[in-house]
Amino acid sequence: MPHDHHHDHDNHLDPMEARTRALETILTRKGLVDPAAVDAIIETYAEKVGPRNGAQVVARAWDDPAFADWLARDATAAIASMGFSGRQGEHMQAVFNTESLHNLVVCTLCSCYPWPVLGLPPVWYKSPAYRARAVLEPRAVLREFGLHLPEEVAVRVWDSTAEMRYLVIPQRPAGTEGWSRDALADLVSREAMIGTALARVPS
Amino acid sequence: MNLSDVPQPDSPFAEPWQARVFALTVAMNEAGHFAWTDWAAVFGRHLQGTRDGAGDYWRAWAAALEEMLTQAGIADDAGVAALAERWQAAAHATPHGQPINLENADR
Numbered sequence: 379m380p381h382d383h384h385h386d387h388d389n390h391l392d393p394m395e396a397r398t399r400a401l402e403t404i405l406t407r408k409g410l411v412d413p414a415a416v417d418a419i420i421e422t423y424a425e426k427v428g429p430r431n432g433a434q435v436v437a438r439a440w441d442d443p444a445f446a447d448w449l450a451r452d453a454t455a456a457i458a459s460m461g462f463s464g465r466q467g468e469h470m471q472a473v474f475n476t477e478s479l480h481n482l483v484v485c486t487l488c489s490c491y492p493w494p495v496l497g498l499p500p501v502w503y504k505s506p507a508y509r510a511r512a513v514l515e516p517r518a519v520l521r522e523f524g525l526h527l528p529e530e531v532a533v534r535v536w537d538s539t540a541e542m543r544y545l546v547i548p549q550r551p552a553g554t555e556g557w558s559r560d561a562l563a564d565l566v567s568r569e570a571m572i573g574t575a576l577a578r579v580p581s
Numbered sequence: 582m583n584l585s586d587v588p589q590p591d592s593p594f595a596e597p598w599q600a601r602v603f604a605l606t607v608a609m610n611e612a613g614h615f616a617w618t619d620w621a622a623v624f625g626r627h628l629q630g631t632r633d634g635a636g637d638y639w640r641a642w643a644a645a646l647e648e649m650l651t652q653a654g655i656a657d658d659a660g661v662a663a664l665a666e667r668w669q670a671a672a673h674a675t676p677h678g679q680p681i682n683l684e685n686a687d688r
Contacts, residue, residue: 391681393665394643396665397661397662399665401661403664405650410609410614416608417604420594420603424592424593465611466617487621488628498603499593501638504634506631
């Protein structure tokens with residue numbers, strides 16, 4: 379008998395799973411991390427924090443000129459006042475789209491991203507293709523997302539760093555006068571706050 | 582390649598280990614064992630040459646964390662590999678459907 383504990387449905391760990399468990403075991407044994415804290419971090423970013431937060435910031439900026447001014451001057455404080463603060467949101471800048479300027483955010487180094495307002499980045503944001511091409515040929519990238527900007531609209535690309543994270547404030551769609559903030563927030567996608575889309579136009 | 586055609590899973594993590602290696606890194610940073618700027622520099626280097634923002638991205642993340650821990654004298658490759666083998670042995674010794682405990686590696 380080759381193995382004392384053979385089972386018909388033998389468990390086999392993916393090599394990365396085994397390697398990660400080994401790292402966690404080492405860090406836990408040394409008292410460097412608390413497994414409960416690790417669980418809490420996963421729960422936060424897998425389930426709790428996401429682009430709904432950013433959409434509420436955008437909707438308020440559309441609806442409240444004083445807040446929009448504050449957001450333009452000190453985005454970190456304005457966003458924190460809505461309860462969205464913490465990791466990777468310590469230094470925020472809001473960049474406002476206008477009739478003549480469209481903003482696009484990338485992280486060419488890795489995947490720096492404003493977690494408190496957008497959660498963790500989508501796969502395409504982390505892809506080598508996006509990270510390289512967003513700076514070199516932003517209009518071509520935007521066209522691939524279905525966004526065809528008029529030539530007279532300038533595109534400004536913001537390269538995120540570990541020190542500075544950007545939130546795009548899209549333009550408020552026409553025909554939304556008097557809408558509630560919740561209804562406005564529903565028009566704001568994650569892509570609109572990265573700059574690969576515009577706010578949805580109400581049908 | 583059309584960037585917007587990349588599948589968009591609801592969860593940022595496709596596999597449990599990706600979530601754990603992410604959270605271990607955040608926990609180490611929060612406990613003050615390394616600065617996020619230092620992390621970003623090492624991680625950025627590991628991302629060079631990756632092909633996608635999914636599995637490749639997380640393998641680069643894990644390799645960067647191991648490098649940070651090695652630099653700090655907290656872990657080393659041989660130690661991690663040996664412990665990973667014990668986790669594999671524990672998995673083989675654990676009946677399907679039950680939680681895998683490292684103690685099972687010795688059974």
